[in-house]
Amino acid sequence: MEKKPIELLVNGEIHEIVVKPNDTLLEVLREKLGLTGTKEGCGMGECAACTVLKDGKPILSCLTLAIDVVGSKITTIEGLSIGEDLDPLQEAFVQHGAVQCGFCTPGMILTAKELLGRVKNPTADQIKEAISGNLCRCTGYTKIIEAIQAAEG
Ligand code: FES
Ligand code: FES
Numbered sequence: 001m002e003k004k005p006i007e008l009l010v011n012g013e014i015h016e017i018v019v020k021p022n023d024t025l026l027e028v029l030r031e032k033l034g035l036t037g038t039k040e041g042c043g044m045g046e047c048a049a050c051t052v053l054k055d056g057k058p059i060l061s062c063l064t065l066a067i068d069v070v071g072s073k074i075t076t077i078e079g080l081s082i083g084e085d086l087d088p089l090q091e092a093f094v095q096h097g098a099v100q101c102g103f104c105t106p107g108m109i110l111t112a113k114e115l116l117g118r119v120k121n122p123t124a125d126q127i128k129e130a131i132s133g134n135l136c137r138c139t140g141y142t143k144i145i146e147a148i149q150a151a152e153g
Pocket of ligand 2: 100
């Protein structure tokens with residue numbers, strides 16, 4: 001398959017890369033840009049471990065072709081912290097014990113980021129609905145919900 005040069009805007013930086021038409025955004029982020037904070041779980045749209053933000057909205061990077069996000073602004077978990085300073089959501093996840101194996105955490109935090117940008121002081125039910133596609137095998141979700149509520153306050 002013929003490769004093609006594209007520009008991707010990721011975490012505020014433009015990256016000039018060459019991709020195959022069927023390269024997923026997940027593959028490009030992890031393998032070409034070294035942004036391994038975005039996790040590959042199922043690889044088929046069922047776990048949301050691979051969630052990133054496209055123009056502020058959560059998308060599944062395992063189901064998204066890199067060529068389809070040219071012209072969009074992509075944010076990965078690496079784009080949330082500024083230098084050593086963690087995003088308040090990242091801090092809250094750590095403080096509330098919402099990170100165990102950590103595999104779901106980047107996707108969970110990006111999904112929560114979009115929710116908090118859209119809904120002020122979300123209820124537990126609103127949080128549950130927002131993260132309903134993000135699977136966590138470790139925490140039972142309670143600590144994740146508490147962390148998201150704490151990040152707001
Ligand atoms: S890795 Fe993308 S949904 Fe599971
Ligand atoms: S912390 Fe392990 S999957 Fe969520």
